[in-house]
Amino acid sequence: xxxxIIIIRGLLGKCFGSFEGVRKFxxxxxxxFVSFRSLRYLRLRSLVAIAxxxxxxxxxxxxxIIVVISLILGATVIIQATQNFPxxxxxxxxxxxxxxxxxxxxxxxxxxxxxxxxxxxAIATEIATQKQGREIQSLELMxxxxxxxxxxxxxxxxxASILSLIIIFDIVAFxxxxxxxxSTVFIPIDIFLQTLLDSMSADDLIITLVKSVxxxxxxxxxxxxxxxxxxxxxxxxxxxxRAVMRTxxxxxxVNALISALFYL
Amino acid sequence: xLKLDSNEIRVAAFIVVPLALLLLIVAVKLGYxxxxxxxxxxxxxxxxxxIKKGTNVKIKGHTIGRxxxxxxxxxxxxxxxxxxxxxxxxxxxxxxxxxxxxQNIIGDPVIELRNPERPAxxxxxxxxxxxxxxxNLEVILQDVHNLLANTNAAIGVFKEIxxxxxxxxxxxxxxxxNSVANLNSILANxxxxxxxxxxxxxxxxxxxxxxxxxxxxxPMGFIIRGKKDEPGEKKPDEQKPEAKK
Numbered sequence: 284x285x286x287x288i289i290i291i292r293g294l295l296g297k298c299f300g301s302f303e304g305v306r307k308f309x310x311x312x313x314x315x316f317v318s319f320r321s322l323r324y325l326r327l328r329s330l331v332a333i334a335x336x337x338x339x340x341x342x343x344x345x346x347x348i349i350v351v352i353s354l355i356l357g358a359t360v361i362i363q364a365t366q367n368f369p370x371x372x373x374x375x376x377x378x379x380x381x382x383x384x385x386x387x388x389x390x391x392x393x394x395x396x397x398x399x400x401x402x403x404x405a406i407a408t409e410i411a412t413q414k415q416g417r418e419i420q421s422l423e424l425m426x427x428x429x430x431x432x433x434x435x436x437x438x439x440x441x442x443a444s445i446l447s448l449i450i451i452f453d454i455v456a457f458x459x460x461x462x463x464x465x466s467t468v469f470i471p472i473d474i475f476l477q478t479l480l481d482s483m484s485a486d487d488l489i490i491t492l493v494k495s496v497x498x499x500x501x502x503x504x505x506x507x508x509x510x511x512x513x514x515x516x517x518x519x520x521x522x523x524x525r526a527v528m529r530t531x532x533x534x535x536x537v538n539a540l541i542s543a544l545f546y547l
Numbered sequence: 548x549l550k551l552d553s554n555e556i557r558v559a560a561f562i563v564v565p566l567a568l569l570l571l572i573v574a575v576k577l578g579y580x581x582x583x584x585x586x587x588x589x590x591x592x593x594x595x596x597x598i599k600k601g602t603n604v605k606i607k608g609h610t611i612g613r614x615x616x617x618x619x620x621x622x623x624x625x626x627x628x629x630x631x632x633x634x635x636x637x638x639x640x641x642x643x644x645x646x647x648x649x650q651n652i653i654g655d656p657v658i659e660l661r662n663p664e665r666p667a668x669x670x671x672x673x674x675x676x677x678x679x680x681x682x683n684l685e686v687i688l689q690d691v692h693n694l695l696a697n698t699n700a701a702i703g704v705f706k707e708i709x710x711x712x713x714x715x716x717x718x719x720x721x722x723x724x725n726s727v728a729n730l731n732s733i734l735a736n737x738x739x740x741x742x743x744x745x746x747x748x749x750x751x752x753x754x755x756x757x758x759x760x761x762x763x764x765x766p767m768g769f770i771i772r773g774k775k776d777e778p779g780e781k782k783p784d785e786q787k788p789e790a791k792k
Contacts, residue, residue, distance in 0.1 A: 335558050343561045443562050450565035477610055480576055481601060481655075488573060 311508045318431040325431065333436035334443075341402040342444025346451065349397055350459075353452040356393065357460025360384055378478025385456045386487050391494040392538050394448045395502065398441065399530050403506040406437055407526040410510025411519040419511075434507045442499030449491055490545055497537055505530045577615065584636055585612065586672035590629040590645050590658060597647050597656045597680060604631045604658045611637050614658070628675070631658065638662075639670040647680045 364377045410433060413419050419429045461475055509526035513519045551559065592598065595617055604612040612633030620626050633639070644661045658678070670676075761769045 335555050338558045338561065339554055343557055447562050447565040450569050454568060481603070483576060488569070
């Protein structure tokens with residue numbers, strides 16, 4: 284009996300804990316919106332400099348790994364499609380499959396996961412370290428809103444980086460995959476391009492933009508939130524790990540929600 | 548003058564190049580060409596069941612453009628004008644035909660433009676071409692359905708005939724066997740009569756030979772008095788008294 288009570292109490296505690304966590308997260312988001320009021324006290328150039336640095340780290344430096352991943356995924360999908368679709372007599376739908384799998388789902392999700400694992404963890408660690416080193420406190424003492432100075436440039440950089448990376452991912456996956464698939468099957472390039480263009484709709488382009496904005500906002504927001512959480516340097520790995528896992532979960536949920544919203 | 552360091556240039560290139568590519572894809576998707584060598588031509592169709600925005604326009608299987616817009620026209624009767632953005636370097640004539648046809652059984656329909664045999668003026672932008680619906684998939688399916696139904700009915704009739712005629716065929720075979728037996732018996736019976744008939748024929752031939760010989764000797768006497776009595780032969784009147792005696 285007492286065991287059951289402990290379990291129920293534990294579950295309730297978890298639920299309330301989660302609820303409390305969500306409440307604190309939204310309070311954090313609200314504080315970021317509030318921080319825009321102190322925008323006039325900051326030089327735009329300093330924010331742009333941070334955003335540029337972040338974009339370089341988040342986007343430009345991630346290009347090689349994105350290109351490699353997109354090549355491999357694109358080639359895999361194209362080879363599988365060209366090998367198996369003719370068995371069903373639906374080889375004309377290869378373009379549709381590529382657009383559905385790579386442009387709509389795989390491209391944005393894989394890009395967001397790469398950004399999250401490279402930059403998300405780095406953002407959380409950086410902020411947690413700055414907090415423990417009292418750098419954030421110093422900023423506050425100098426009258427600089429730490430939320431505005433740290434979070435907003437990272438969100439802007441993340442949105443720009445993810446949008447560019449998704450476009451590069453899709454293009455490399457299509458063409459690189461096409462070139463690799465030439466070793467097994469031959470599809471004329473004009474037919475391949477035509478099929479791709481025919482399969483792509485305005486919704487696909489809009490979704491790419493929407494996902495870029497949503498992922499670009501979610502990843503730095505959640506990671507910054509967990510970056511501000513540690514109260515001692517020993518808690519840094521715990522919160523960094525939590526930041527990565529929670530962001531991953533949120534990414535999958537948001538991806539499913541956006542797909543349901545646009546395609547259902 | 549804005550001075551950019553190498554870091555900013557890299558980041559700017561990283562953002563601008565993909566965005567430019569995205570815009571290029573959007574422009575191509577909207578039917579624009581980089582060289583600007585396209586013209587807009589209208590296709591007049593009665594219904595838009597088979598064509599849609601994005602339907603390919605082809606000539607001899609080669610894609611030269613696509614449908615970029617479809618708008619209804621209410622007067623004089625409801626019809627639709629599909630705007631085809633096509634490559635103007637192809638050299639289409641103004642009296643060309645536009646056939647709406649299916650690529651295959653599951654593929655999207657395409658608009659196939661066909662140049663006439665006699666060349667005319669080149670097709671100009673804003674021209675209207677009458678659309679001909681070449682193959683309607685629904686009609687094909689309906690025809691196939693009807694054909695299958697008819698075949699099924701015919702097979703049923705054949706089966707019924709086969710079942711009903713089984714007894715008739717058996718009785719016909721029986722009758723045929725009886726007829727053959729009768730013919731056999733007739734042939735067997737007639738074998739004896741054939742000998743008599745042949746001897747009768749022989750007698751008749753002998754009589755004709757005698758008549759012809761008599762006619763040769765005394766034709767008039769034979770015609771008037773008949774056959775001359777042989778010296779050895781007795782008259783029937785003379786034979787009677789002897790018989791009485």
